[in-house]
Amino acid sequence: MTIRIGIVGYGNLGRGVESAVRQSPDMELAAIFSRRDPASISPLTPGLKVVSVSEAGSWKGAIDVMILCGGSATDLPTQTPEFASHFNVVDSFDTHACISDHYAAVDAAAKKANHLGIISVGWDPGLFSLNRLISQAILPQGNDETFWGKGVSQGHSDAVRRLRGVKDARQYTIPVDEALARVRSGEKPSLTARQKHLRQCYVVAEEGADRELITHEIKTMPNYFADYDTTVHFITEAELQRDHAKIPHGGFVIRSGVTGMNGQNAHVIEFSLKLDSNPEFTASVLVAYARAAYRLACQGHSGCRTVLDVAPALLDPRSAEELRRTLL
Amino acid sequence: MTIRIGIVGYGNLGRGVESAVRQSPDMELAAIFSRRDPASISPLTPGLKVVSVSEAGSWKGAIDVMILCGGSATDLPTQTPEFASHFNVVDSFDTHACISDHYAAVDAAAKKANHLGIISVGWDPGLFSLNRLISQAILPQGNDETFWGKGVSQGHSDAVRRLRGVKDARQYTIPVDEALARVRSGEKPSLTARQKHLRQCYVVAEEGADRELITHEIKTMPNYFADYDTTVHFITEAELQRDHAKIPHGGFVIRSGVTGMNGQNAHVIEFSLKLDSNPEFTASVLVAYARAAYRLACQGHSGCRTVLDVAPALLDPRSAEELRRTLL
Numbered sequence: 001m002t003i004r005i006g007i008v009g010y011g012n013l014g015r016g017v018e019s020a021v022r023q024s025p026d027m028e029l030a031a032i033f034s035r036r037d038p039a040s041i042s043p044l045t046p047g048l049k050v051v052s053v054s055e056a057g058s059w060k061g062a063i064d065v066m067i068l069c070g071g072s073a074t075d076l077p078t079q080t081p082e083f084a085s086h087f088n089v090v091d092s093f094d095t096h097a098c099i100s101d102h103y104a105a106v107d108a109a110a111k112k113a114n115h116l117g118i119i120s121v122g123w124d125p126g127l128f129s130l131n132r133l134i135s136q137a138i139l140p141q142g143n144d145e146t147f148w149g150k151g152v153s154q155g156h157s158d159a160v161r162r163l164r165g166v167k168d169a170r171q172y173t174i175p176v177d178e179a180l181a182r183v184r185s186g187e188k189p190s191l192t193a194r195q196k197h198l199r200q201c202y203v204v205a206e207e208g209a210d211r212e213l214i215t216h217e218i219k220t221m222p223n224y225f226a227d228y229d230t231t232v233h234f235i236t237e238a239e240l241q242r243d244h245a246k247i248p249h250g251g252f253v254i255r256s257g258v259t260g261m262n263g264q265n266a267h268v269i270e271f272s273l274k275l276d277s278n279p280e281f282t283a284s285v286l287v288a289y290a291r292a293a294y295r296l297a298c299q300g301h302s303g304c305r306t307v308l309d310v311a312p313a314l315l316d317p318r319s320a321e322e323l324r325r326t327l328l
Numbered sequence: 329m330t331i332r333i334g335i336v337g338y339g340n341l342g343r344g345v346e347s348a349v350r351q352s353p354d355m356e357l358a359a360i361f362s363r364r365d366p367a368s369i370s371p372l373t374p375g376l377k378v379v380s381v382s383e384a385g386s387w388k389g390a391i392d393v394m395i396l397c398g399g400s401a402t403d404l405p406t407q408t409p410e411f412a413s414h415f416n417v418v419d420s421f422d423t424h425a426c427i428s429d430h431y432a433a434v435d436a437a438a439k440k441a442n443h444l445g446i447i448s449v450g451w452d453p454g455l456f457s458l459n460r461l462i463s464q465a466i467l468p469q470g471n472d473e474t475f476w477g478k479g480v481s482q483g484h485s486d487a488v489r490r491l492r493g494v495k496d497a498r499q500y501t502i503p504v505d506e507a508l509a510r511v512r513s514g515e516k517p518s519l520t521a522r523q524k525h526l527r528q529c530y531v532v533a534e535e536g537a538d539r540e541l542i543t544h545e546i547k548t549m550p551n552y553f554a555d556y557d558t559t560v561h562f563i564t565e566a567e568l569q570r571d572h573a574k575i576p577h578g579g580f581v582i583r584s585g586v587t588g589m590n591g592q593n594a595h596v597i598e599f600s601l602k603l604d605s606n607p608e609f610t611a612s613v614l615v616a617y618a619r620a621a622y623r624l625a626c627q628g629h630s631g632c633r634t635v636l637d638v639a640p641a642l643l644d645p646r647s648a649e650e651l652r653r654t655l656l
Contacts, residue, residue: 019589023468044589099656100649125656127462130640131599132655134455137616137643138609140351184602246593259612261347261372265574265604267612269455274512276593281466284587284595288465308651312458313636315465321428323636327460328427328453 003294004030004062005287008053008083009069010041012247013092016283017067018044024287026317030063060086064297065290067091069283077102084109084117084304088297090290092122092282099125099306107304116297118305121289122282123273124148128253130307131271135255139267142257143188147175147196151249151278159224160201163217165209168237170244174198175252186256186266192227199230202244204237249278288315331622332358332390333615336381336411337397338369340575341420344611345395346372352615354645358391388414392625393618395419397611405430409437412445412632416625418618420450420610427453427634435632444625446633449617450610451601452476456581458635459599463583467595470585471516475503475524479577479606487552488529491545493537496565498572502526503580514584514594520555527558530572532565577606616643 005021007014010032021027022045031049034041038050051059056066066083068091070076076093083089084106093102099120110117120126124146132144149172156171179196182189189195201218205211215232218225235243250273259265275281289307292314296305313320333349335342338360349355350373359377362369366378379387384394394411396419398404404421411417412434421430427448438445448454452474460472481501488497507524510517517523529546533539543560546553563571578601587593603609617635620642624633641648 016587019587022589023587096656100653103652120656127466127597129655130462133640133644133651134458134616136655137619137640137645138455138612259344259347259351259605259608261350265608267604267609268600268602270598270600270602271459272596272598274596274598276595277587280587280593281595284466288462291465306652306656308641308655309639309648311637311639312461312465316461317465320637323461324431324634325428327457327464327636328424328448328634 002026002028003291004028004064005290006030006033006056006059006063006066006087007069008033008056008066008079009075010034010036010043010050011069012279013283013286014069015044016277016280017069017286018048019280020284020287024291024317026291027287031059033066056083057086063087064294065090067286067290077105080117080119081105081109084115085113086115088115088293089117090121090286090293091117091119092126092286093120094122094125096125103304103306111303114302116293116301116303116305118289118293118307118310120306121286123275123285124251126282126285126307127273128251128271131253131269132255133308135253135257135269135271139255139257139259139269141259141263142255144253144255145183145191145196146251146253147180148251149173149175149197149249151251151275152247156199156224159221160203160218163214165206165214166203167206168204168240170202170240172200174200180252180254183254183256184268184270186268188256194228197228199225199228201230201232202235202240203232204240205234246276247278248276250274291315291317330354330356331619332356332392333618334358334361334384334387334391334394334415335397336361336384336394336407337403338362338364338371338378339397340607341611341614342397343372344605344608345397345614346376347608348612348615352619352645354619355615359387361394384411385414391415392622393418395614395618397614405433408445408447409433412437412443413441414443416443416621417445418449418614418621419445419447420454420614421448422450422453424453431632431634439631442630444621444629444631444633446617446621446635446638448634449614451603451613452579454610454613454635455601456579456599459581459597460583461636463581463585463597463599467583467585467587467597469587469591470583472581472583473511473519473524474579474581475508476579477501477503477525477577479579479603480575484527484552487549488531488546491542493534493542494531495534496532496568498530498568500528500530502528508580508582511582511584512596512598514596516584522556525556527553527556529558529560530563530568531560532568533562574604575606576604578602619643619645
């Protein structure tokens with residue numbers, strides 16, 4: 001019996017879930033649910049049903065886990081609790097400051113309907129959170145730092161695009177090698193934003209735009225760029241298409257800590273990701289946690305969970321016996 | 329109410345547990361149990377009780393989790409099931425080929441007595457197994473490699489010490505940088521033992537010993553050295569004491585995999601450890617999992633678990649709410 005997956009929202013993340021499910025022998029795609037006109041959507045998978053999201057309710061019983069692929073700003077805060085009333089759900093809610101509220105809303109809805117929800121799944125929050133937790137629990141006397149990149153920041157790219165005279169733009173966040181080396185050495189440096197990350201902007205300017213003004217406006221933009229060393233490169237639209245079409249990302253969680261009666265021995269735990277496609281990787285994490293949500297629900301559990309609460313063996317299609325035999 | 333910990337076996341690992349428990353505000357050390365004459369043992373912690381292991385039974389009810397710090401070859405196969413009849417237990421059993429049998433024995437004893445046991449805790453098996461599992465579940469179309477070192481291999485050091493004319497020796501296992509780089513690049517190379525690791529031996533020879541013969545015997549020793557590029561350095565006993573007294577170790581688990589409808593996007597997940605003291609770090613992992621064993625037992629669970637079965641939040645003393653708020 002395969003796990004029947006529904007995809008809610010068919011953007012980059014939804015398409016990533018579609019291809020990740022196809023790599024999962026224990027899963028099948030049931031349908032895509034979209035707010036757009038279903039006739040306007042051509043799934044990558046021939047024959048896969050596309051349904052208006054307003055009709056999702058009639059799919060109760062035909063879908064084991066709904067994977068919610070909308071945005072954290074406006075979609076997920078209402079969508080995840082709503083869908084948790086009818087389905088087991090997984091989402092990638094990533095507004096760090098609002099996770100406790102979102103958890104409470106999903107927990108209440110899921111418990112009432114006897115469903116299982118896992119929220120804030122992905123890599124940060126997600127796998128990075130998991131590694132912070134495990135490394136802090138093992139080395140309580142220590143310090144950890146997270147570095148992001150090299151990768152495209154959607155928020156910073158958007159901020160540049162909003163400037164007058166900018167036609168299109170891509171912003172990369174890049175960890176500073178020297179800072180990485182200092183943290184890895186166990187030095188526990190106190191690093192400013194500027195010392196940890198560089199920002200690199202590729203900008204397509206409109207014809208006749210004042211490039212010096214654009215550069216100045218970017219570099220002095222509060223919150224987004226003013227606290228960082230930022231470089232601005234003007235390129236053509238064709239160059240942007242050719243060289244900056246992918247959405248790579250990644251990063252590092254590094255914890256250093258000490259053990260021994262006098263803290264005489266130092267240890268470094270490092271977890272890192274290097275991703276060609278941020279949405280496809282996030283989707284792959286969502287699909288693994290959808291498997292866990294299904295299994296927890298089958299075991300009679302309900303309510304909300306995060307990656308911190310899920311036993312790792314639940315993520316893998318193999319049996320507990322096989323995992324012990326092959327991985328330990 | 330603090331978690332009362334007993335330590336069974338007071339070698340390097342037991343001493344590591346002792347110092348790790350002292351970093352844990354929710355735990356206290358109840359006693360050390362040893363096969364040696366208790367009067368001959370001076371714990372690092374003033375006033376800590378040392379008891380003959382034969383009297384452990386009378387501590388039932390006074391200890392929440394026993395951490396078994398004996399060896400995998402002869403101690404743990406009998407000790408862990410035995411102690412699981414009287415206590416919740418955690419061990420670092422690391423004979424990979426025998427883990428399934430050990431699991432079955434501990435599971436039967438623990439279930440019968442309504443206790444909880446977690447076996448094969450440490451970093452390999454342990455944290456490395458966890459990372460293999462998570463990265464395989466997320467990137468099912470991929471390949472992973474484990475590298476060990478730079479670190480002291482006790483087994484290889486012993487093999488050199490057994491040679492005629494060798495007074496003492498230390499063997500380091502060292503990952504080959506080029507192999508690491510190829511795996512990180514996502515290349516999925518098929519690597520021989522020789523291509524993955526170097527072996528470096530520091531040998532104190534007895535007076536008048538034939539150093540050329542010793543070098544030859546090391547380099548051609550089947551299983552241990554013949555399949556590797558091995559270097560042999562002769563040093564004095566004083567140099568061995570001064571430069572090779574620590575027991576460092578570490579390693580890398582690197583998985584590369586692809587996503588997308590045509591596998592067009594590549595991703596690399598890497599987990600690595602750099603440890604000044606192998607036994608102290610292993611002990612710190614044992615102590616975090618002892619916390620999980622206690623909590624699982626309190627929730628009414630019994631039987632055997634491995635790191636693959638334990639939800640990460642159980643490892644940390646903080647509440648689930650605080651973890652969500654601070655780590656996600």
